[in-house]
Structure formats: C-alpha cells, structure tokens
Amino acid sequence: MTTVSAPRIEHHRDPLGIGESRPRLSWTLSDAPADWQQHAYAITVVRIDGEETFDVASSEQVLVPWPSRALESRERVAVRVAVQGDDGDWFDPSPATWLETGLLHAEDWSARPIGLELDEDPESDARRATLVRRGFRVDGQIVRARLYATAHGLYDAEINGIRVGSDTLSPGWTVYRERLRYYAYDVAGLLRDGDNAIGAWLGDGWYRGRLGWRGGHRNVFGRDLSFLAQLEITYADGRRVTLGTDDTWRAAPSPILRSGIYDGEDHDARQEVPGWSTPAFDDGDWAPVAVRERDPRTLVAPTGPPVRVTEDVAPVAVLTSPRGARILDFGQNLVGRVRIRAMGPRGATVTLRTAEVLQEGEIFTRPLRSARSTDHYTLAGRRDGEEWEPRFTFHGFRYVEVDGWPGDLDADAAAGALTARVLHTDLERTGWFACSDPLVEQLHRNVVWGMRGNFVDIPTDCPQRDERVGWTGDIQVFGPTASTLFDVSGMLSGWLRDLEADQLPDGTVPWFVPVIPTHKVWDPIRPGAAWGDVATLLPWTIYQRFGDTGVLATQFESARRWVDKVESAAGPDRLWNEGFQLGDWLDPAAPPQDPGDARTDRYLVATAYFARSARAVADMARVLDRSADAAHYAALAGEVAAAFRAAYVKPDGTMTSDAQTAYALAIVFDLLPDPAQRARAGARLAELVRADGNRIATGFVGTPLVYDALTLTGHTDTAYDLLQETECPSWLYQIVQGATTIWERWDALLPDGSVNPGTMTSFNHYALGAVADWLHRSVAGLAPAEPGYRRIRFAPRPGGGLTHASATQRTPYGEASISWRIEHDRLHVDVTVPVGTTAELDLPGLAVEELGHGSHARSVSLAG
Known part of the structure; x- marks a missing residue:
C-alpha cells in the first residue's frame, strides 16, 4: 500500500510563525508498486471555518503551489495530502501537518522596542548586558499563546522563570536596516492562571558588538540594545489579549558584565537577581525602560531553522602544560561554548581560554588574532553548586585552558564538570558517505564538522578569530557540498535575500554579507570574480539540489544585475582583465602574506567566471520562461567563452596559464567545445597533477573543480592519486597531522608541527571541503540528474x-x-x-x- 508522508511546508522544519501566506507543499511516497506513478493529488486544508479539498491532475510532489486562498496573519491550519495512481486508485491521505503564519503585516505589530539606558562608553567592548521584564495576569482558559520576539542585539526570553524556546544567538545576523528576523514561540504551557511575568536578557551580539579584524568596529548597525516582543494570548471565550513591549516594562543591569562574539563573556554570579522573571519578583527599584523607534516593515519571519545547541561533547583528556596550566582536550575542533558545574567559595573566578591547537604543550592563540576568546565566571558561593554557560558568544576550539578551578581538575572531575556544547544552525542532515579508506572517511567527517561550525546563522569563513563573516566566495564554492550534506535550502535562501539587500545599486556584490566596515582592501566595495558570482551560482545550486524554482524567481534580478555589472567592467572585448581580483585565493604556492599570488592568471579566473555566470542567468531565465532574457544571456555567455578561448587557450588545448586551476575552469565550465582541445586540456591537467607529486596545487577556485575536471576527461585514476596523497600539501596530509576539521591553508600546520606563520591560519574553514561533493557524486556515485533529484x-x-x-x-x-x-x-x-x-x-x-x-x-x- 502506497503511503504518503505528512506534507512539508516550504523549507521549514517546524512551520510555526512562518512568513509565507501561500506556502508551497511537498511530500514523499513509499511502498508503491513497481512502475506505479502518481497521476493526481488532493490537498485538504482544514481551517477554523471548515475544510476544503483541491484535486490537481499532476505528478508533482515537491514545492507544489498553495491551492487555497492566502493565509492571514496568525492563521493556523492543518494540511493533508492524498494521491491517485495512474491506475485511478486513491490511496489513504497522509497524516496532517499543522502550520501557522506569523505576523505578516507591519500593522500587526503594536509593540515598540525597549531597553535600558546605561552610562557607558559606546565604543567600549566591555558593555554590560541588561534585563527587561514586566508582570501581567492571565484570566481565563487559554487556547493559544504566542510570543513573537526579536532584538537589536541578542535575546534570551523567559516566562515565569523558564527559558522560552531552544534557540540561541537569536535573532541572528541579518542586514538589520532592511531585514530584522523575528521568531515565534508557543508559550501556552508556560503560562498559568493569575499572576505571570515575562522578561529577557539582552546582549550586544553582532548588532552593536565588535566586528571585523584589525581591532574591528563597534556599533556597526546601531548603539541601542533593544528588545521587541509581542505576547498574544487567545482565550476560549474568543478574547485575544496582546502584551507588547512598551513603557510599562522595567529594566536593570544583568550579571553579564561584558559579552562579545569574539571576546567571550564575563559573568558575575554574585550579581544575579534570583526570580527576576517570576511573578513574585518586586521590580520597584528597577529603572523605567527607554522606548525606541523601529520600522515594523523590516520585520521578517525566518526561512530556515535557528541556531541551537545540538550536541554535548565531553573532554577526552586533561593535560598539564609545561607552565602548569590545566588544559582540556575535547578531541574535536568544534564550535560552541563550555558549560561548567562547580562548587567553590564566593568571589572565586573560573577562567576559560579557548584555542584550536597546542604549541609546545600550551594553548596557541596567535591564530585568533585580536579575539580574546575567553570566558570568566565569578562564583556566588552556593552550597549546592553552580551551573553556567555563556549566553551571547561562541568559540571555535578543541582545547580549553582552565584557570581558577575550585578543587582538583583531573580527568574524572572534568568529565562531569565541563562540557563542550556544540551549536550551529539546526539544519537537517541529508547526505552521508562511507568507504573502505579510513583516512578518506575522516576527511569526510572533517568536512561535516567544518560545515557545522561555520553555519552559525550565516555561512561564515571561520568561527574562532576576529572575523567570522559571510564571505561570498566561500559559500559559492562550497554550496554544492553544503546542499548535499544538509538541507540548507531555507537558510541560504534567506541569506541570499540579505545579499541582495547589501548589493550595490550598480550590481556589485559585496565580498561578505552582511557588510561590515573594514580596512582599505575591502572598502570601498569592488566587484570580484568567484566571490560576486555567488549571486548567480548559489541560487542555481539550490534549484539543482532542492528543485526550488522560487529561489530563482526571487534572486533573478540580483543575479542579472551582477552579470550586467561584470559585462560593463569587461567591455566590448568580453575579457574581464582589469581591476582588483583575488583569483585562485590561497594557492599553496602563494606566499603566506600574499595569498592571491597564484599560479593561475587572476584575469583568466575572472573571465571564466563571467562566462559561467552569464550561462547561469540564461538558464535561470529559461526555467522562469523569460525567453528574451534567456536568449540575451546565452548569447553573452557564448561571446565571453569565445573571448576566453582566444585570450587564454592555445590551439592545441594547452593554456597560457599552465596551471591546474586554469584547466579545471576551462573543462568544468564547459569553455572548450572542441573535443580535441578538451581532451588535451584534461591530459595536461593530469600531467600537472603527476608532476606536482599528486599534491594540491589549487586554491579556493580550483579545488572544487579539479576532481570533476579529471573525472570528466577520463583521468579518474589521477583524481584518486590526488585524493589519497599524504604529503603536504594534500587532503590527507591534514588528516595525518591530526586535523578534525578542514583548514584554511593546506599547510596551516607545517610538517614540523609548527603553525604556519601567516596571519590567516584558521584550523576550521569549510571552503576547501568542497571535495566532499565529488566523493558523493563520483566515488560513491550518487548525483542529481534533474533538479531536486527528480x-x-x-x-x-x-x-x-x-x-x-x-x-x-x-x-x-x-x-x-x-x-x-x-x-x-x-x-x-x-x-x-x-x-x-x-x-x-x-x-x-x-x-x-x-x-x-x-x-x-x-x-x-x-x-x-
């Protein structure tokens, strides 16, 4: 008997508070007879005023259109699906999925942002987190209660002393001036008849905390620390009572003395306020809140899941350094924070310093640059012990130096007292790989861990140093691998909307999104190949892997404007051979302090990407039935490809840049239509790999392409030789050196065990992990042949x-x-x-x- 799954709503794992008034639906089928095909489907929508069923003659089952009238704000409906086979028989309908919209219109918001005005230096990185609260009464039987919340900064909400939700670092990092995300929570189970209280912790986060390298900048998006919340209670008698943030709330400093994404958190438990979010608490000596302005038109519902703690990791060893420091080894380079359980005297302070690597037995923090990456907890001296973890920060680390621990800290004590809490955007895992080579399997695990650690609300470059920004080039090259390993469709679709919000009027795509001020290399924003091409290639990847035409429609203008900008920069000869370019960034032959000095001509890279993006826009237009645009950009792509061949390809198929990345680009981007030239290019690529001793000779641009280029031209054996080499630089060199994530540099750790002297030396960068997609598609042999794996x-x-x-x-x-x-x-x-x-x-x-x-x-x- 064919069974139908409960329908999925858009790309949501939990469709509560969604922002789509006409959400698309998907379902899966199982246990169908051989050769059975879906001929039609029937969607039943159950509303408060009845139900409707819509029959559709179609074999589609992924992201099908909403069949009913548009949903209103706060509307809760159930949806179930039945399917009919080509034999005419209908099968039992699916289980129902309940979905509920959030606040879809600006006028739905009556709340106003509130905060506490403190006398503090707005440029200091030691600004105090705050608390806000108010009491209220519940009078009657509750049938529904929702809290809609967001902040300038980060928030943790509480009702009656209980934490609301399981998310952390909310509302995340968006282009706040245009897109401030809010979350919806079902809080009916936290309320009780009579007196109640609601409150929130507020911390700087990305909004006004320190961002950027070389000292960074503060208050990038604003100086206020504000909470915006709307609690809506619906009673059985039909009343709906709304309690929004306003001037009736009260505020006070919190026990968090300082908190920053880069620098960590300082918490003084002696200054905690017991019961502050419970109804019995007297807030008479708290300060009135400052009520601020906020344009509710910028408030948006999430398209993907929030950041959550997804795993706890216990230390595998307690080490003693040469200078006598106690160091925990968690056995895995991970991203998160450390929870402690301790008992000690009042006023004693436990200090936690994190690092990814050791040098000469001590934690090595130089790769962190100016990131303090240190947490302090001052004990209150409670007789029954204390438990704490930071709220508004995260670290990238394997090792934690612990100072000031009350009592002995041996392996047995550490196992129960200190736990690494892994956090990242709570994406659903979708892809798994295994093979007979344990080193290759470890490489795949490293890619997964690297992705988890760098998908913290946005796709970042690294999670540990004073950077952690959404580099567009990194996710452009890693997008296919990310889309294989996890369901990133909702998260990256939302991030692409932020990209368009930050895109310049002339079409230039920033180097990182959201944009932050930096030093002169990145400011003012200039167009750059491979990085800017994320505007075209990432939407196309999402379409290919998830079958989502909606992302193409949403991002088409952004993609088109990028290609138009490049066309203007290249001029009539169609060669993008002027201006600033990063080229094949981090080619292993490049000097440590000049990672753009690659073996492949950076303008060859730029022109190849120009051709590829023009083709992508033509393909997007074709899918969207924009025939004139499809013809225009297809013709442009052909012109650029011809110009590329004339400038960079010799008649025999060898190239002016006789380097692996050059050949990989020409082959994978299909810039060599002549079979003889293509075959010669593939042969020359294989020769270069062998001449380099099967060691890596590509950077960010070439690495995702070189394996496919070898495979496509019949040199699979050479691809395996490249994969399984263990000498530096190579994939498995990192594994032999003990890596548990992907490194930024092939030689982040030198063969003698010392850290690379370059200032860009992260031990957790996902971009070069793009090889994992080839492991799935060619080694195991599973790939989409049509969008969405149809x-x-x-x-x-x-x-x-x-x-x-x-x-x-x-x-x-x-x-x-x-x-x-x-x-x-x-x-x-x-x-x-x-x-x-x-x-x-x-x-x-x-x-x-x-x-x-x-x-x-x-x-x-x-x-x-």
Whole structure:
C-alpha cells in the first residue's frame, strides 16, 4: 500500500510563525508498486471555518503551489495530502501537518522596542548586558499563546522563570536596516492562571558588538540594545489579549558584565537577581525602560531553522602544560561554548581560554588574532553548586585552558564538570558517505564538522578569530557540498535575500554579507570574480539540489544585475582583465602574506567566471520562461567563452596559464567545445597533477573543480592519486597531522608541527571541503540528474584501491542510496530509487540502464 508522508511546508522544519501566506507543499511516497506513478493529488486544508479539498491532475510532489486562498496573519491550519495512481486508485491521505503564519503585516505589530539606558562608553567592548521584564495576569482558559520576539542585539526570553524556546544567538545576523528576523514561540504551557511575568536578557551580539579584524568596529548597525516582543494570548471565550513591549516594562543591569562574539563573556554570579522573571519578583527599584523607534516593515519571519545547541561533547583528556596550566582536550575542533558545574567559595573566578591547537604543550592563540576568546565566571558561593554557560558568544576550539578551578581538575572531575556544547544552525542532515579508506572517511567527517561550525546563522569563513563573516566566495564554492550534506535550502535562501539587500545599486556584490566596515582592501566595495558570482551560482545550486524554482524567481534580478555589472567592467572585448581580483585565493604556492599570488592568471579566473555566470542567468531565465532574457544571456555567455578561448587557450588545448586551476575552469565550465582541445586540456591537467607529486596545487577556485575536471576527461585514476596523497600539501596530509576539521591553508600546520606563520591560519574553514561533493557524486556515485533529484544519476567510479563505498541522500522525494563493493574482480552495486523519481545507472563497461523506483542490484566484471 502506497503511503504518503505528512506534507512539508516550504523549507521549514517546524512551520510555526512562518512568513509565507501561500506556502508551497511537498511530500514523499513509499511502498508503491513497481512502475506505479502518481497521476493526481488532493490537498485538504482544514481551517477554523471548515475544510476544503483541491484535486490537481499532476505528478508533482515537491514545492507544489498553495491551492487555497492566502493565509492571514496568525492563521493556523492543518494540511493533508492524498494521491491517485495512474491506475485511478486513491490511496489513504497522509497524516496532517499543522502550520501557522506569523505576523505578516507591519500593522500587526503594536509593540515598540525597549531597553535600558546605561552610562557607558559606546565604543567600549566591555558593555554590560541588561534585563527587561514586566508582570501581567492571565484570566481565563487559554487556547493559544504566542510570543513573537526579536532584538537589536541578542535575546534570551523567559516566562515565569523558564527559558522560552531552544534557540540561541537569536535573532541572528541579518542586514538589520532592511531585514530584522523575528521568531515565534508557543508559550501556552508556560503560562498559568493569575499572576505571570515575562522578561529577557539582552546582549550586544553582532548588532552593536565588535566586528571585523584589525581591532574591528563597534556599533556597526546601531548603539541601542533593544528588545521587541509581542505576547498574544487567545482565550476560549474568543478574547485575544496582546502584551507588547512598551513603557510599562522595567529594566536593570544583568550579571553579564561584558559579552562579545569574539571576546567571550564575563559573568558575575554574585550579581544575579534570583526570580527576576517570576511573578513574585518586586521590580520597584528597577529603572523605567527607554522606548525606541523601529520600522515594523523590516520585520521578517525566518526561512530556515535557528541556531541551537545540538550536541554535548565531553573532554577526552586533561593535560598539564609545561607552565602548569590545566588544559582540556575535547578531541574535536568544534564550535560552541563550555558549560561548567562547580562548587567553590564566593568571589572565586573560573577562567576559560579557548584555542584550536597546542604549541609546545600550551594553548596557541596567535591564530585568533585580536579575539580574546575567553570566558570568566565569578562564583556566588552556593552550597549546592553552580551551573553556567555563556549566553551571547561562541568559540571555535578543541582545547580549553582552565584557570581558577575550585578543587582538583583531573580527568574524572572534568568529565562531569565541563562540557563542550556544540551549536550551529539546526539544519537537517541529508547526505552521508562511507568507504573502505579510513583516512578518506575522516576527511569526510572533517568536512561535516567544518560545515557545522561555520553555519552559525550565516555561512561564515571561520568561527574562532576576529572575523567570522559571510564571505561570498566561500559559500559559492562550497554550496554544492553544503546542499548535499544538509538541507540548507531555507537558510541560504534567506541569506541570499540579505545579499541582495547589501548589493550595490550598480550590481556589485559585496565580498561578505552582511557588510561590515573594514580596512582599505575591502572598502570601498569592488566587484570580484568567484566571490560576486555567488549571486548567480548559489541560487542555481539550490534549484539543482532542492528543485526550488522560487529561489530563482526571487534572486533573478540580483543575479542579472551582477552579470550586467561584470559585462560593463569587461567591455566590448568580453575579457574581464582589469581591476582588483583575488583569483585562485590561497594557492599553496602563494606566499603566506600574499595569498592571491597564484599560479593561475587572476584575469583568466575572472573571465571564466563571467562566462559561467552569464550561462547561469540564461538558464535561470529559461526555467522562469523569460525567453528574451534567456536568449540575451546565452548569447553573452557564448561571446565571453569565445573571448576566453582566444585570450587564454592555445590551439592545441594547452593554456597560457599552465596551471591546474586554469584547466579545471576551462573543462568544468564547459569553455572548450572542441573535443580535441578538451581532451588535451584534461591530459595536461593530469600531467600537472603527476608532476606536482599528486599534491594540491589549487586554491579556493580550483579545488572544487579539479576532481570533476579529471573525472570528466577520463583521468579518474589521477583524481584518486590526488585524493589519497599524504604529503603536504594534500587532503590527507591534514588528516595525518591530526586535523578534525578542514583548514584554511593546506599547510596551516607545517610538517614540523609548527603553525604556519601567516596571519590567516584558521584550523576550521569549510571552503576547501568542497571535495566532499565529488566523493558523493563520483566515488560513491550518487548525483542529481534533474533538479531536486527528480531524476538520479548513479555512476560510481571505483579507484584508488577502494573496495567499497556508499552514499545516502535524503532527497525531496525520499531517500536515495547507493552501495558498491568489489569482490573477485566484480563490481556489485545496490541502489535505491525513491518513489516519484527515475534513475540512470552508469556502470563501467555497460550501457546506461534506466531504473524506476525501488531497490536494484547489479554486478559487472572489472577484469580486463
């Protein structure tokens, strides 16, 4: 019997407080008979005034249009789906999904931002976090209670002494002047009849905390620290009471004496205010709040999940450094903060200093640059002990130096007393990979950990030093891998809207989003290839992996404006060969302090990306039925590709920049239509890889492409040689050196164990982890052949001595998988194709085979 899953609402994991009035719906099917196909579907929408069912003759099941009238603010409805097969039979409807809209219109907000005016230096990084609160009464039976909350800064809300929600670092980091995100919470279970209280902690966060390197800047988005909240209570008798932030609230300094994203948090438990968010608390000596102005038109509901603590990690060892310091080793470079449980005298202070690596047995903080990355907790001296973790900061670390611990800190004591709490945007895992080489498996784990640590509300470059910004080039190259490993569709769709908000009027895409002021290299903003191309290539990636045409429609103008800007910069000859470019950033041959000095001509890189982005905009226009735009940008792409070949490709297929990245760009971006030139370019690329001893010779631009370029031109064995090399620089060199995440530099740790002397030396950067997508698509052999995996390509390419590999992908249609093994010169392959999709199976030596949904097993001889 075919079963239908409960429908998914847009890209939401929990569709409470959504911002879409006409949300699209998706569902998966299972247990369908062979060759069965969906012929029609029926969506039932259950509203408070009745239900409607809409029959649609269609085989679509991913992001189908909302069939009913638009939802209103606060509207809660149930949705279920039934499907009809091509035999005419209808199957049982799915379980219902409840969804609820948030506040969709500016006029829905009556609350005003509030905060506490403190006499403090607005340029200081030691500004105190604050508390705001008010009491209220509940009178009657509650049927619904919602809290809508956001802040200038970061907030943690409480009702009757209980934390609201499981999110942290909310409302996150957006282009606040145009897009301030709010979250909705179901708080009915926290309320009680009679007296109640609501309050919030407020910290600087990204809004007014220190941002940027070389000392950074404060108050980038404003100087106020403000909480905006609206508590709406609906009673059984139909009353709806709204309690918004206003001048009836009271405020006081919190026990958090300072808090910053880079610098950590100082908390004095002696200054805590017991019961401050409970109804019995007397706030008579608290100060009146300052009521501030805020344009409610900027308030937006989230499109993806919030940041949450997703895992706890215990220390694996307690080390004693040469100078006698106690250092916890958590065994994994991770992102989060440390929770402590301690008992000690009042006034004693525990200090936690974090670092990613050790040098000569001590924590090594030079890679952090000016980030203090230190937390202080001063004990209140409670007899039953104290528990604490920072609220408004996060660190990237493996090691924590602990000073001032009350009592002995051996391994047994540390295991229960100090815990690393891993936090990141709470994305759903969608892709898994395994193989017979433990070093390659560790490489894949490192990519996953690196992504988790750098997807903290926005896609950042690194999580530990005085930077942590949304570099556009990093996510451009890593987007396909991110979209394989996790469901990033909602998160990155929202971030792309921030990108468009920060995009300059002439179409220039910033180097990082949200934009912050920096030193002269990045300010004023100038267009740069590979970084700016995120405006075209990331929407296309999301479309390819999740089947979402909506992101193409939303981002088309942004993408088009970027290509138009590049066209203007290149001029009639179609060569983008002037201006500032980063090129193949962090080529391992580049000097430590000049990472843009790569082997590949930076203008070759720029022109190749110009051609690729023009083609992407043409493809977007084609999908969106914009035929005139499709024709225009396709013609432009052809002109740029011809100019590229004339300037950079020799008649025999070799290139003016005889470097791996140059060939990889030309092959993967399909700039060599002549088969002979393409074959020669592939051969030369393989020769260069071998000449470099199978060591890495590419930077940010070339690394995501070189494996595909080798595979596409028939040099898979060379790709495996490159993958499995262990000498520096190489992927597995990092693993041999003990890496548990992906490094910024191939040689962040030198062969002698010392840290690279460059000032850019992060041990947790995801960009070079883009190789993981090739592991899924070519090593295991699972890739989308049509957008959203509507059609799947299974094409494993065994090599490198691997005896088995597998990949599982949770596609929009359900779970697809492949597993292969080699036994006695035969390749045995098992695949699973989800209902609603088709697949092609491409095995060595056999013709491509068409597959329907279900499980399939094949075997082929590899002998000869």
